[in-house]
Amino acid sequence: MSDETPLSSPRVRAPRGSLVVAIDGPAASGKSSTAQWVAQRLGFRHVDSGALYRAATAVALARAGEHFDEDAVLRFVGEISLRPVQNSFAPTWKGEEMEELIRAPEVTRLVSRVAQMRGVREWVDAHVREAADGCDVVVDGRDIGTVVFPDADLKVFLIADPWERARRRLTQRHGRAPTDAEIADETERLVQRDAKDATQTVQAKDAILIDTTYLTQAEQVERIVSLAGIFRGGGPADAQAPET
Ligand code: DC
Numbered sequence: 001m002s003d004e005t006p007l008s009s010p011r012v013r014a015p016r017g018s019l020v021v022a023i024d025g026p027a028a029s030g031k032s033s034t035a036q037w038v039a040q041r042l043g044f045r046h047v048d049s050g051a052l053y054r055a056a057t058a059v060a061l062a063r064a065g066e067h068f069d070e071d072a073v074l075r076f077v078g079e080i081s082l083r084p085v086q087n088s089f090a091p092t093w094k095g096e097e098m099e100e101l102i103r104a105p106e107v108t109r110l111v112s113r114v115a116q117m118r119g120v121r122e123w124v125d126a127h128v129r130e131a132a133d134g135c136d137v138v139v140d141g142r143d144i145g146t147v148v149f150p151d152a153d154l155k156v157f158l159i160a161d162p163w164e165r166a167r168r169r170l171t172q173r174h175g176r177a178p179t180d181a182e183i184a185d186e187t188e189r190l191v192q193r194d195a196k197d198a199t200q201t202v203q204a205k206d207a208i209l210i211d212t213t214y215l216t217q218a219e220q221v222e223r224i225v226s227l228a229g230i231f232r233g234g235g236p237a238d239a240q241a242p243e244t
Helices: 031-042 049-064 070-079 105-115 118-132 144-148 162-174 180-196 217-231
Strands: 020-024 045-048 080-085 088-093 137-141 154-159 208-211
Touching (some): 020 217, 045 088, 049 088, 049 105, 049 118, 070 080, 118 137, 137 144, 144 154, 154 217, 162 180
Parallel strands (some): 154 208
16 A cells, blocks of 8 residues: 555554544444545545444345344345445345345344344454455444454544434435424434444544534534544545535
8 A cells, every 4th residue: 555545654554454444323423424425535445334234134034024033144144245336335135235125114123133143243343344354444333443443543433412313314314304293203212222232332442532413414524534634644634525
């Protein structure tokens, strides 16, 4: 890798030879879209680890209905692959991308259970590390800075007020401003999900905490790109405006 590569200071170079930005945080904190955008700005690849937990859940659900156990999930995950797509990776099943399947409400309802399964966590970690092998990556999830890449070059932990997370999620889902009653319901669901995912949603000691409650997504991205610039040993990274 040339010294011009972003984040290329030897001081922060991971032993694996390429660079990792880890973005962790709770549900609906904007991790994945922020990570995708940051990756574009830095010219890195984006890996969404949550998409793999969702893919495992979707395939288990399709193959065995709701009453699957860990052994069943581990039998089915062998059918999932990760396909490089532009600057990202998409889980595929039977040769098809799974985006719609993995975002289905039943998958969202069951995925926390699957994410507790130790063998599934090992399967996801191995796939994420493999995807990241040999390229610079922005990886988002819950435990990227603590378990998957404890030596990541830059670690960010995103948080936001649950009400604001619920408001953003509903706006994205319905393409309109939600009512207060809708936000209240969604906030309750999010808080329950936070509780289910709490064990693995851990801020690394050396992660930089960013509260995005009052930030736009562009501002979140800007902060992380600037942090990448500081790690590079200069001023803010001088990347171009993102393509949205
Ligand atoms: O971020 P998300 O909603 O797509 O995550 C889906 C599920 O996977 C959620 O229950 C948290 C879990 N997850 C995890 O346990 N560890 C990760 N690194 C990423 C996601």
